Amino acid sequence: MVAHAARPTHSAxxxxxxxxxxxxxxxxxxxAVQTRLQLAAVELESERDRLLQRMTLLLLALFxxxxxxxxxxxxxxxxxxxxxxxxxxxxxxxxxxxxxxASWWLMRSDAxxxxxxxxxxxxxxxxxxxxxxxxxxxxxxxxxTSDRTTLP
Numbered sequence: 001m002v003a004h005a006a007r008p009t010h011s012a013x014x015x016x017x018x019x020x021x022x023x024x025x026x027x028x029x030x031x032a033v034q035t036r037l038q039l040a041a042v043e044l045e046s047e048r049d050r051l052l053q054r055m056t057l058l059l060l061a062l063f064x065x066x067x068x069x070x071x072x073x074x075x076x077x078x079x080x081x082x083x084x085x086x087x088x089x090x091x092x093x094x095x096x097x098x099x100x101x102a103s104w105w106l107m108r109s110d111a112x113x114x115x116x117x118x119x120x121x122x123x124x125x126x127x128x129x130x131x132x133x134x135x136x137x138x139x140x141x142x143x144x145t146s147d148r149t150t151l152p
Contacts, residue, residue, distance in 0.1 A: 032128070040121045047117070069096070 016024075073092050080088040116122070130136055 036121070036125060036128070039124060040118065043118050043121050 073089075076092060077085055077088050
């Protein structure tokens with residue numbers, strides 16, 4: 001008969017096993033994902049509030065500005081001699097068109113220069129990916145403006 005060498009057996013108190021290690025990794029991953037989702041939710045709420053505030057202020061500015069300009073134009077046109085009212089009206093219309101074009105240009109340049117949607121969340125996720133892989137990761141971000149260069 002051949003004697004078998006005694007195999008060491010692991011008792012429950014010998015230390016963490018593979019299952020315990022895997023459960024720990026899974027728990028850590030779930031906590032990390034939960035933290036990132038909370039960050040995304042906070043950022044979405046912040047973006048929503050900022051957008052709502054901007055839209056409200058824009059509507060108020062448009063409302064009061066339109067009535068003020070309408071009354072101002074009426075006052076200017078009525079104060080001009082009757083023979084030159086058509087010329088005054090055309091000059092005021094040209095000024096409005098120039099101001100509109102300048103406003104459009106400023107809005108577009110501000111939109112292009114601004115941070116992308118959820119930029120902070122994407123930066124944190126890129127940092128996480130870099131920490132896990134040791135490589136620099138750049139997450140793709142949608143452009144702030146569309147591919148169309150001219151709008152009708």
